[in-house]
Amino acid sequence: MNRLAPVLASLALILLGAHALRLGRPGVSAACLGLLVLAWRSEGGRKGEPGRGASWVRWALLAVLAVGAVVWTQTAADLIRFRLDAGLPWFRLAAIMSGVCLLNLCALAVLLAAPGRRRYSGDAEYGFFRAAIFLLVAALLFVSEIKTPFPILLLERYLPGWGGLEIFALALYAQWVAGRMIAPRAARKIRPRIWGLFSVVFFLQLGLGLLGLDRMLMTGTLHLPVPALIVGGPIFRAGGWFMLILYLSTVLLVGPAWCSHLCYVGAWDDAASRLGPKRPVSGFLDRRFLGLRITFLARAATLVLTVAVALGLRLAGVPGLTAVWAAAAFGLGGVAAMGLLSRRSGSMVHCSAYCPIGLVGNLLGRLLPWRVRMNGQCTRCGVCATACRYGALLPEDIEAGRPGLSCTLCGDCVGVCAHGAMGYRFPGLRADTARLTFLALVVTLHAVFLGVARV
Incomplete structure (x- = not known):
């Protein structure tokens, strides 16, 4: 039998x-x-x-x-x-x-x-959870394949009719990743690795496409992979809303977790910060200016600058090549912030104080019910602050029992809390169920993006 x-x-x-x-x-x-x-x-x-x-x-x-x-x-x-x-x-x-x-x-x-x-x-305890991720990834990719007017999967582009095999492989990969991220401490180690893998695949496809392998690129207008252009690009072109719609759809599902799981450039800042001190240096992240965090003001300034420059260039009739150079300069400024500040401080300065898209995600995330909170078991030991590279767990945040505005729901603080005081919250769900549901969403999006996210 x-x-x-x-x-x-x-x-x-x-x-x-x-x-x-x-x-x-x-x-x-x-x-x-x-x-x-x-x-x-x-x-x-x-x-x-x-x-x-x-x-x-x-x-x-x-x-x-x-x-x-x-x-x-x-x-x-x-x-x-x-x-x-x-x-x-x-x-x-x-x-x-x-x-x-x-x-x-x-x-x-x-x-x-x-x-x-x-x-x-x-592994009966988590069997349904892993199967749900496998099936969800397969279903989303299958719908994307049949609804998109051009072959969106790479394998389908090179071997017509074989896209189903790529879908199966990505679904299998997703459930494998989820199985290894069930334990919060393990998730803290695996998240930056799979995030880095996504960034490598994304930019490798872009590089191969620019070298002449056209099928590596998405059908449409080529644009610089600078996160700020998700907002600035459509404003300058008065069209091309795909990336903005994709970004906002992601934020509606998992809040600001786009910044800590799915951003193709954010993985660079994460890697740069891990080259620095193991304990992020407080420094400028603790300072106040007019009662607000300077990181909020800095990102608000870059957001206003992005919108204003894109609109100004469009109204002035500036050629697209000039706009590309302006966007490239902004992107290089972000890379400089990673190399000079993130690496030295151990904090993700680019993501928490420079990138305007990060601020958009943080603000919109406040409208959603996903939260990371501390319960009554918190001893205020501050270990969680040593794991947070977004500057979201300053002493006053810990005292208040919740991360600050720059939190991206990465979950690193959950993995280091020895008292089980940190956890995900969602109305109507227990803490462990809320975390597994959130994990299912971000892992599913990671695998789907791995298959379809191209420039």
């Missing part, structure tokens, strides 16, 4: 893969084979006990086979209707398609029953 679930699931996946191949989607067929391999993969059991598959694989198989049941029902109806309209025999076809549907339903039933639960019981 231990093998019944993977046997039936494998047969159902083989038939689904063959159907996808017939429709000219070899990538989907390859994804079905990938799931088949996962269906048979086992974690080592104790001596004399059978191995167990991962719980998330069972949930993923259930979802895929449920979709398969719909596909087979619709396909059977279409084929029978075609034969009836053509005056051809249809009974044998109906019997064959009924058998295929029955096999798919049997596989679903066994996975739902006790044999399926026993066979896939590894």
Whole structure:
């Protein structure tokens, strides 16, 4: 009985893969084979006990086979209707398609029953969480692929029909990342690594595209990858709102976490700050000016400057090349802030005191319910402040029991708190559920951006 679930699931996946191949989607067929391999993969059991598959694989198989049941029902109806309209025999076809549907339903039933639960019981506590991320990434990328008028996935551009394989790989990667970020302390180490990976992939694609591999670039107008241009670019061009809409959509989902998980330049500032002191230097981040943080005023100034310069250049009819040079100068100023200030202070000066997009994210984030808060177990030890590179946990913030305006929900403070006092908050959810929900959102967005975010 231990093998019944993977046997039936494998047969159902083989038939689904063959159907996808017939429709000219070899990538989907390859994804079905990938799931088949996962269906048979086992974690080592104790001596004399059978191995167990991962719980998330069972949930993923259930979802895929449920979709398969719909596909087979619709396909059977279409084929029978075609034969009836053509005056051809249809009974044998109906019997064959009924058998295929029955096999798919049997596989679903066994996975739902006790044999399926026993066979896939590894890491059962977080199985649904990891499967949800796998399926969400796959669904978002699949919709992006079929709704976009041009091939948005790189593999689809080079090997038409194989985009399904890239979707499967990114979904598999997402659930793997999520599984390793469940523990807050581990998440603190992994977040900058996957963030850096996204930045490397983003700029590698840009570099290859500029060297002549046009398919590495997005279809449309090429622009400098400077975060300030997310606002300034559309104002200057009076169009090209895609990046601004994408940014605002992300902020509506995860607040200012765009700055600490998804910004292609922010990863540079993070890396620069980690080259400096392990404990961020207070310095100018603690100073006040007119009762407001100087970091807020600095970013407000760069935001006003970005909007004013973009609008002024547009009204003056300045050529696009001149605007590009102005944007490049602003971007180089940010790089200088990383190298000269972030590296020396151990704080992310570019993101917390220079980048106007960061301020937009922080302000809009205040309208959303996602928060990081301290509970009554906080001892005011200040260890969380040593992990925060955004200057969001100054002494008065700790005393107030919540990070300041520059918080980007990165979660580093949650990972270092030995008292379990720091945590994510969302109305109606327990702290642990709120953190897992937030983690699911940011990891899903990370994987989706890894697949589609290009210049």
